[in-house]
Amino acid sequence: MVIINDTTLRDGEQTPGVAFTRREKVVLAEMLFQAGITHLEVGIPAMGDEECLTIAAIRKALPEATLMAWCRANKSEIKRTAELQLDWVDISIPSSKQMIEHKLKSSVDKLLANMLDCIRYAVSLGLQVCIGCEDASRAELDFLADIGALGSLAGAQRLRYADTLGLLEPFMVYKQIKQLSSEQPLPIEIHCHDDLGLATANTLAAIKAGASYANTTAIGLGERAGNAPLEEVAIALYQCYQQDTGINLTALPALCQAVSLAAGRPVAQQKSLVGEQVFTHESGIHVDGLVKDVRNYQGVDPQLLGRSHRLVLGKHSGIGAVQAVFARIGISLDKIQTDKLLIAVQAFAIDRKRNPSDIELLRLSDQVLGSF
Numbered sequence: 001m002v003i004i005n006d007t008t009l010r011d012g013e014q015t016p017g018v019a020f021t022r023r024e025k026v027v028l029a030e031m032l033f034q035a036g037i038t039h040l041e042v043g044i045p046a047m048g049d050e051e052c053l054t055i056a057a058i059r060k061a062l063p064e065a066t067l068m069a070w071c072r073a074n075k076s077e078i079k080r081t082a083e084l085q086l087d088w089v090d091i092s093i094p095s096s097k098q099m100i101e102h103k104l105k106s107s108v109d110k111l112l113a114n115m116l117d118c119i120r121y122a123v124s125l126g127l128q129v130c131i132g133c134e135d136a137s138r139a140e141l142d143f144l145a146d147i148g149a150l151g152s153l154a155g156a157q158r159l160r161y162a163d164t165l166g167l168l169e170p171f172m173v174y175k176q177i178k179q180l181s182s183e184q185p186l187p188i189e190i191h192c193h194d195d196l197g198l199a200t201a202n203t204l205a206a207i208k209a210g211a212s213y214a215n216t217t218a219i220g221l222g223e224r225a226g227n228a229p230l231e232e233v234a235i236a237l238y239q240c241y242q243q244d245t246g247i248n249l250t251a252l253p254a255l256c257q258a259v260s261l262a263a264g265r266p267v268a269q270q271k272s273l274v275g276e277q278v279f280t281h282e283s284g285i286h287v288d289g290l291v292k293d294v295r296n297y298q299g300v301d302p303q304l305l306g307r308s309h310r311l312v313l314g315k316h317s318g319i320g321a322v323q324a325v326f327a328r329i330g331i332s333l334d335k336i337q338t339d340k341l342l343i344a345v346q347a348f349a350i351d352r353k354r355n356p357s358d359i360e361l362l363r364l365s366d367q368v369l370g371s372f
């Protein structure tokens, strides 16, 4: 079973302009945990005292959760993580030539020596270690395998493969993760960014290839285009691969709403699974099909998320939709009445560029058919 290690509270908060308060982070951590997401990356001790107090508050609120902090390959940051009584530290090391030479301005030998030193130190403090291979998608695979093999000997227990810049597509991810799984001993955690809109697909491909942990963020918050959205990965794993992640899927809409509010990032109406409109149907042929048998036009069952289908009337409505929607608000229509109201609701939608509400439908029926 794949374990979701959600990073809404770390990479999610790296969304430009997003700054959760301590209280928001604790409440969101509690909501994530209650939804069954028990592995959480909660912050970056290097950010300072306020971040550490927040991490400590999360630890106190969730003694049962498996909590991770993100650290550079830096002993004082690792020490702080241990003092905060977290379970895991992600020791991040740039793994591409580009970043080793032009960001860290280090040599491979120095990088590896420091990494091993930091891993041993973290283990000596009682931490479990995930090696965060930043920019893994631009690294040599042999080098990543060396990192995994050496890191494992030093006591690391997981290797994070980060597509830091969101460069990959699913077939390449599958190939890379399959090969990396066979060439080094550590379980792999996949961390995908959505720059090409492929983060969920890439996460699934990695899991298919053998990754046993996946990073997500609610509503896909995170650097630039964000990370793989928690709700998409959880539902896709359930629906496409029949994998139970232990997540209570019906808790996801409220969780996403809470994250959206705290982040100040509204969820787009058409955001898959949790957008307000994604189970709303206007087109005549779809509504007719749904009314006859919901399976005609249902890909994802909205009940999975505790949601339901909604039928509305507009420019694209047909006779069946008009009859079904008016029946729902207690008005049964004959053929002539239906034809008249169809013209009226189409004109309303074109004029106002929206669907009429139930009250407006009642008014329209009064205007077109006269009061009952």
Ligand SMILES: CC(=O)SCCNC(=O)CCNC(=O)[C@H](O)C(C)(C)COP(=O)(O)OP(=O)(O)OC[C@H]1O[C@@H](n2cnc3c(N)ncnc32)[C@H](O)[C@@H]1OP(=O)(O)O
Pocket: 011, 014, 044, 046, 047, 048, 070, 071, 072, 073, 074, 092, 093, 094, 103, 104, 105, 134, 164, 223
């Ligand atoms: C891909 C990712 O998402 S990685 C996570 C990124 N997240 C963040 O940056 C958010 C939090 N960051 C911060 O609060 C700050 O950047 C801090 C506290 C971590 C560091 O702040 P500062 O000390 O002011 O350093 P600054 O941010 O300017 O530069 C980063 C330094 O870390 C170094 N660094 C970067 N990655 C690593 C690493 N994995 N291991 C060790 N050092 C690293 C850089 O080379 C640079 O060092 P230099 O100044 O000697 O060249």
Ligand SMILES: O=C(O)CCC(=O)C(=O)O
Pocket: 011, 070, 090, 091, 092, 093, 131, 132, 133, 134, 135, 160, 162, 163, 164, 165, 191, 193
């Ligand atoms: O270093 C890591 O653990 C991965 C960091 C990250 O968020 C990324 O590379 O996108």
